[in-house]
Amino acid sequence: MNTVLPVAGSRDVRAYAAHLARHHRTKVALMIGLHALAALAALAAPRLLGDLVESVENGTTTSHVDTIIAVLAVFLVLQTVLTRYARYVSQSFGEQVLAELREDFVDNTLALPVGVVESAGSGDLLTRTSRDVDQLGWSVRWALPEWTIAVVTAALTFVAAITVGWWVLLPCLLGVPPLVIGLRWYLARAKDGYLRENATYSAISATLTESTEGARTVESLGLGDERIRTIDGNCGDSYDAEKYTLRLRTVFFPSMEIAYLLPTVATLLFGGWLYTRGQVSLGEVTAATLYVQMLIDPVDRVVAIMDELQIGAASLARLLGVAQVPDDRVATGAQPQGEKLDAEDVRFAYVEGRDVLHGVDLSVGVGERIAMVGPSGAGKSTLGRLLAGIHPPGAGSVTVGGVGLTELPLDDLRGHVALVTQEHHVFVGSMRENLALAAKPGATDEDIWAALAAVDAEEWVRALPDGLDEAVGSGGRSLTAAQAQQVALARLVLADPHTLVLDEATSLIDPRAARHLERSLAAVLHGRTVIAIAHRLFSAHDADRVAVVEDGRITELGSHDELVHADGSYAALWRSWNGT
Template sequence: MTNTAAPPAEPLPVASPKEVRAHARRTMLRHRGPLARSLALHALACISALIAPQLLGRIVEGAAHGTVKVAPVALAICVAVVLQAVLTRFARLASLRLGETVLAEMREEFVDRVLSLPTHTVERAGTGELVTRTTRDVEVLAFTVQRAVPDTLVAGTTVALTIGAICLTDPLLVLPCLIAVPVLWLSTRWYLRRARAGYLRSSSSYAQLTDHLSETVAGARTVEALGLQERRRRRTNTDISASHRAELHTLNLRSVYLPIADTAYMLPVAATLVIGGWMYIEGLVTLAAATAATLYVQQVIGPVDTLLFWMDEIQVGGASMARILGVQTAAAVVHGSGKNSIDKTQRPAPHDGEIEVRGVHFAYRKQQASLRGIDLRIRPGERLAVVGPSGAGKSTLGRLVAGIDNPGSGSVALGGVPLSELSSDALRRDVILVTQEYHLFRGTLADNLLIARPDAEPADLERALRAVAAWEWASALGLSHEIGSGATELTPAQAQQVALARLVLLNPPVVVFDEATALLDPQTARTVERALAQLLSGTVVSIAHRLQTAHDADRVVVLEDGRIVESGPHRELIDRDGSYAQLWKSWHG
């Protein structure tokens, strides 16, 4: 096992408010047709709702003068109400369809961006950070898109049209409505200045809690064996306290803002009744106009209340969108679409498996260098073994050669092209890092193998399984047998053999092995390693924790304290009686 220092946590970026607004604008422009139809239907429904107050005002006016005809007016009101209900139904259906379409596109785009993130970005972000954005943030945004945005659009349209109807009824009656504007404007401005930061802090604290909980669960046996229960419990309580404080902060913001807003939007109702009545007495407005305006103001309470209710949810959704777009920002920078980045898509693909490491220095943390001035050329098709004591930097070198991490200084090139200038697709196609980690997807055994090469024939699958000493149990199980979560669970050793069989099918130009056979027994591991050496036609770099791997290699490189101290064939290094010879003697007892 290597003892390389773990990379420090680096949370994924969060999109700025400007980027969130720009994304929202682009989305609206991309769906301007459906959006326009939805808004038009909502506007028509709102206009239908404005008919009844006007007719009721006429009834009141007619009753005052004894000229009212109730029956036809009542019939017109009923027609208007039915028309409003029908239009509202189709308007809401159009909004929901639009919301689902937008959400589906964002989910697909998000998954694409997450899958395109480089391994080192995912590792440094931490499990909780990415899991929280993939689950909680997507769920919050889904609720916002499905409910908050359509309802807010409806409410905003209703408020605007209702105010317009009051202006058409009598412009003087708009004045009482304005009494709430200063209160709502000041309180909303105060709230919005603080809400985004509060909700981002809440999401971040939740991600940290998730990260530490998953770490504790995954290492439950280690925690129990070392008696770390109380320490992990204290850490969890600290995370819960931090999350509680973050949630309490946003709750305090709402507890200040919402009561003020609730009071503010009730003021126009009282003001319209009092001032409208005074205007009627003074002969400035008609009784019908005062009645209609009062009903309009009463009618607008619901939409305003909806706006205030969903404003908080939109702030939560906006914070989640900023975190989701942050993943897209990270992926865009990796793929060269970010500012000051390299356009990797224009770089030529390498033509061979030659690897050149030149003047490489690397450190996970400042003042803790893992590699110091590494110069190494690996010939196409060469079998190279990297050995050395624990903590010498073997796995770090393997990660750099595989393009997982970028060197702090110096360069790593494949076929003359720096790895940092290759697109992710080219890099992942041509250079494969194989560790003891593996993953089985829910599906048949054949499905799990065909991931590497979809056009492989059954004979190819059998050859790959035989190469990794897995054909005996695989044939007994059957290639069409369901495996994975919820189906037949393979042993860790069997799962690792499936992962190695995928490698045989893929046969990439460059393979970097780092404890790839650690879960197999020594005899099977030796058999598998020799079979892989024969079947893989490209360059193979083995981080050799078992020195028998070095014995079979074309060349051995010895690392000590981040530097190459010896390089040469096994027999030659044994004859030198240097560091490698000492390691070989120690390994053989």
């Protein structure tokens, strides 16, 4: 069962938003100030039109009407100019905030413990890095600036309406109860609804990704119908979640229309009644009605965009939740005394109560080469990952130089122990960039060529049209599985750790070429500790010692000759390998 990555709470989302506002206080102040000035310029129109109506009622001249129209035109032009720059600042602010959010998310994602990434599966992270980021981008780029404009405009318009006369407050208050009740009802349900909706997208992505990546396994085991039923179930859950949020919107938005219409109608009726009593002028009734009418658009946008902000807040909560995954290591500051690697009474379980490793003891001397062999599913790769510090042991200890691997910061750990598996990835970029990302600071092209030569890759890399500048990865030159594995091994050479854990690191390379490659690597890595997990037993033949792993235990440990002479499990494997 996959681990579900956490989701940040409302308090964390608000705290992050407040942090961004404080960090960009100057730009936020400029943005709000420009929108306020634009709103003030727009508020001149109702007042001027009210004065115009009153002037016409009392008798006026053509020149006076022309003057009012000219002043009105000036305010409209001023509003247009201010709105243009206000939106420019808002869009710029939105892009900057979105860039920071993405950078924070990438940093938090890269800091996730590898074990958590594996147990969570790719679907959840894929959805967060794609749909949630896109949705948040839409909210930050468009919804947040528009909502800010609407709030500022609504507040200033309301104040302007009240300045016409105290009586305008009474019609406006009629719209408050349905507005408050509707908002409270909607906000109490919206966040959970949108979180559930996003979670169903994660489930769909996970099922599709797992089915695609494991297509051969699905086909060979006849699991096609089961996977179809699973994705149908995921789609059904997504349909239910979408239907729920749609129901929220279909109830919420129509109810808001009442809150908009009541104040306008009430202002016109109440103002007309006061006018008949001689308590207000026709110009005041006109201005008040126009102001209250003007309130409809910004309030409507505030409410409508609230829906977008709820979706954005749900996406932000999922992105921030990645940072809440507890670390699987606590740096104590202790410094290893040497490079000796020890595992004592190590136990480990992927699922609680079902141990994969059962009290494993293994001491690896500095510069020693150990081969781990055994049947598939015996626990070799799991033990290798613990020895590389990928997973902390469930019980017992794994130490380097007397210090637990999970007590070392990740950067320090990789200077001591590094893992290379048969899984590999070619990043988008040049060949040089793909290799240099693992190199220590100050590595030169000569160092990169030397690493490529060590893994028998120099010849084909030099044959590329642009050499180290050749674009590879998605959209660039496609590398074969064997070439990609050589690139991964070259990164290992450039990383220059003292202890290497090689988990089927040459499995995708032709056996004869793999034999030559391992000998080349052995020459380059002379003096370093190497733990090689392999099915090809020539690796075991060349090792100082061989560890036979069966059922989560080391059942045999010794040199190749010793184990062959003992005529146990290893001897049977060796005879089978050699066909004797």
